[in-house]
Amino acid sequence: MSIHIDFLSYDGERNNERHPHAQFVLPIAGELRIDIGGAEGMLDPSRAAFVAPGVRHSQLATGSNRFLIVNCDPAECGVPVAERLAEQVFLPVSEAMRHLIGFANLSRDRFALPGMPQCWMPLLIDSIFGHERRTSRLDELAERIEADLSAPWTVEEMARRIGLSPSRLHALFRSEWGTSPQAWLAERRIRRVQTWLAASDAPIAELAQRAGYADQSALTRAMQRLTGLTPAAYRKRRRLEQKNGSLDQDALILP
Secondary structure, three states: OOEEEEEEOOOEEEEEEOOOOEEEEEEEEEOEEEEEOOEEEEEEOOEEEEEOOOOOEEEEEOOOEEEEEEEEOHHHOOHHHHHHHHHHOEEEOOHHHHHHHHHHHHOOOHHHOOOHHHHHHHHHHHHHHOHHHHHHHHHHHHHHHHHOOOOOOOHHHHHHHOOOOHHHHHHHHHHHHOOOHHHHHHHHHHHHHHHHHHHOOOOHHHHHHHOOOOOHHHHHHHHHHHHOOOHHHHHHHHHHHHHHOOOOHHHHOOO
């Protein structure tokens, strides 16, 4: 299971349920009394809940109700976030969360489309903890990568470093920076190589290894794809501009 969304109405009493996945119980209408691992409370349009994997829970419905149920792997939330949610259990429904729940309720057919729940999930997490957590998470990753560009940064490794699943990482990159992890990494590496090419006489093969490319040919292909220039051509052009005093510092990045 990655992320699965249901729209459910509870009737009567259910006792000692347990499942291996994490679950958000988000209110659409009505009330539901719930016991999650010994913590009891009433869910209503102002209060939601999070059930951690393996935690026993019971529900009692005494009237009509409707809930948006989000079943997911804990990694989709980010491991630190999932741990924090497991401790908090009951979640106040913010205005942002209310809008997200309403959107999902009115767009049920869309949520059957591949990838839609994965795009929606980061917004749910942000509605609970705010944008600061998401931004700092990507900034933390960027700092680690910039400090060691030569490392073999696969998407799986990037996600592991900050406690996310690969699909969650993709969703965060798209929603926050408008790109994919692979595209962002390629640009950062080429940016760094361009700076080195303009500022040093180091062999291109050496710069390729320092930037995380297997060899000079791999760097050349990547740089031509992004800039239209080979490393040698880029260095020659920058040196000529420096000599003529026409160097544009912004052009040191990407044409």
